[in-house]
Amino acid sequence: QVQLVESGGGLVQAGGSLRLSCAASGRTFSSNVMGWFRQAPGKEREFVAGTRSGSSKSYADPVKGRFTISRDNAKNTVYLQMNSLKLEDTAVYYCAAGFGLTIATMSMAKKYDYWGQGTQVTVSS
Numbered sequence: 001q002v003q004l005v006e007s008g009g010g011l012v013q014a015g016g017s018l019r020l021s022c023a024a025s026g027r028t029f030s031s032n033v034m035g036w037f038r039q040a041p042g043k044e045r046e047f048v049a050g051t052r053s054g055s056s057k058s059y060a061d062p063v064k065g066r067f068t069i070s071r072d073n074a075k076n077t078v079y080l081q082m083n084s085l086k087l088e089d090t091a092v093y094y095c096a097a098g099f100g101l102t103i104a105t106m107s108m109a110k111k112y113d114y115w116g117q118g119t120q121v122t123v124s125s
């Protein structure tokens with residue numbers, strides 16, 4: 001079992017930055033694949049970024065060059081640094097954990113086993 005708690009969401013102006021955190025507890029963190037997803041009102045949940053226990057990382061095209069995912073295995077925490085935020089980044093952001101995912105499957109929400117409760121990110125003009 002893995003418990004995930006996100007934090008760091010809030011209201012920010014376009015062009016600003018936020019850093020989301022996801023604290024994990026339970027099953028060995030370092031062996032997880034950790035991902036960030038988001039869901040805007042009226043839209044499906046979409047992949048944002050993911051990282052495996054090593055250095056493998058994957059990003060969705062809309063956030064490449066602006067968002068950075070990182071993990072601190074000693075703190076059982078994964079981060080999402082979001083820079084140059086745009087209005088269209090407004091969504092609820094979810095942290096997720098899975099096992100055995102590959103770079104090819106990291107973007108697939110159904111492959112993840114555990115989810116956090118979500119944190120709201122609102123970008124204003």
